[in-house]
Amino acid sequence: MVDDDLLVRRVDGVRWTVTPSFFSSPGFDAVSRLGDDWRPHAVDRRAERRQRFSSVFRADGAVVFLKHYLPRSFYERIKYLLRPSRASTEWRNARRLESLGVRVPAPLARGERRGPGGWRRSLLVTEALPAAPTLLEWSRRPRDVDDVRCLRRALARGIARMHRHGLMHRDLHGNNVLVDESSGSPVPCLLDFHEMIRLPRPIERLCIGDLARLNGFVEASRWQRLRFLREYLDERGVERGRLRDWMVAVDDATRALWDHYENKGRDYRRYE
Numbered sequence: 001m002v003d004d005d006l007l008v009r010r011v012d013g014v015r016w017t018v019t020p021s022f023f024s025s026p027g028f029d030a031v032s033r034l035g036d037d038w039r040p041h042a043v044d045r046r047a048e049r050r051q052r053f054s055s056v057f058r059a060d061g062a063v064v065f066l067k068h069y070l071p072r073s074f075y076e077r078i079k080y081l082l083r084p085s086r087a088s089t090e091w092r093n094a095r096r097l098e099s100l101g102v103r104v105p106a107p108l109a110r111g112e113r114r115g116p117g118g119w120r121r122s123l124l125v126t127e128a129l130p131a132a133p134t135l136l137e138w139s140r141r142p143r144d145v146d147d148v149r150c151l152r153r154a155l156a157r158g159i160a161r162m163h164r165h166g167l168m169h170r171d172l173h174g175n176n177v178l179v180d181e182s183s184g185s186p187v188p189c190l191l192d193f194h195e196m197i198r199l200p201r202p203i204e205r206l207c208i209g210d211l212a213r214l215n216g217f218v219e220a221s222r223w224q225r226l227r228f229l230r231e232y233l234d235e236r237g238v239e240r241g242r243l244r245d246w247m248v249a250v251d252d253a254t255r256a257l258w259d260h261y262e263n264k265g266r267d268y269r270r271y272e
Helices: 026-032 045-050 074-079 086-099 135-139 145-164 204-216 222-236 240-263
Strands: 007-011 014-018 052-059 062-069 107-115 118-127 177-180 187-190
Touching (some): 014 026, 026 118, 062 086, 086 107, 086 118, 135 177
Antiparallel strands (some): 052 062, 062 118, 107 118
16 A cells, blocks of 8 residues: 555645545545535434434535544544544555455545544545445345356455455445446445454454354345355365354354344344
8 A cells, every 4th residue: 555646735724635636626626625514414313423424425526425524522532632533544444455456435535624632523535436236235136146146256355355464344234335336247345444453364253243244234045145155265265174164153143243233122134
């Protein structure tokens, strides 16, 4: 991951790190003019509590995806005096995955406004894919067998590559994967990396946790899940003799997730 091609600019008190191509576009001018009080409308109280807002942003002919983060508490402002903001974390992880060949929405810019009490807001701008369905939506529609096979293989290999380099997503469910069909063949595109951690080596328990979320919140047959896991293990270089052990471990972790959400009175099918 090379940062030499990035530009750093300060606009109206916000420190921006931006790619040269986006910096010279009308889209950056529009985004950088947003006021301190800008935010998309929160769809529910839970979204308001998270203080994280996402929206496809259209201005001056540009279409980008914009995430706007606000500190959720005074404690979080203090904490982020010593740590990167959530937008910075997601930016770094997205660029790292991009360098590994894992498809993500191309990161275009990130901006931060800081003050005596830590960062006050942070913004992340990425490529927009407004026509792309989520994996959960895509899996519920009738699809050609070849398209299903192509997507399954690409997704398994992308996640395996991510895990092989010690990157644990920790929020990998059906609404955090988009299916980009703009090129004809379906291509999985991973989203939301602010919870991601990087470790010196893969931790099997955390890898199984990622796979369990995907396993539990995407509609697929038992055979499709088995083929996905086999392709994942092949890319990781894990012996095929361990396929059954991994399948049992993922199933156990999936049932634990279902129990967790049912005990909280929430429908796991609406997991987000």
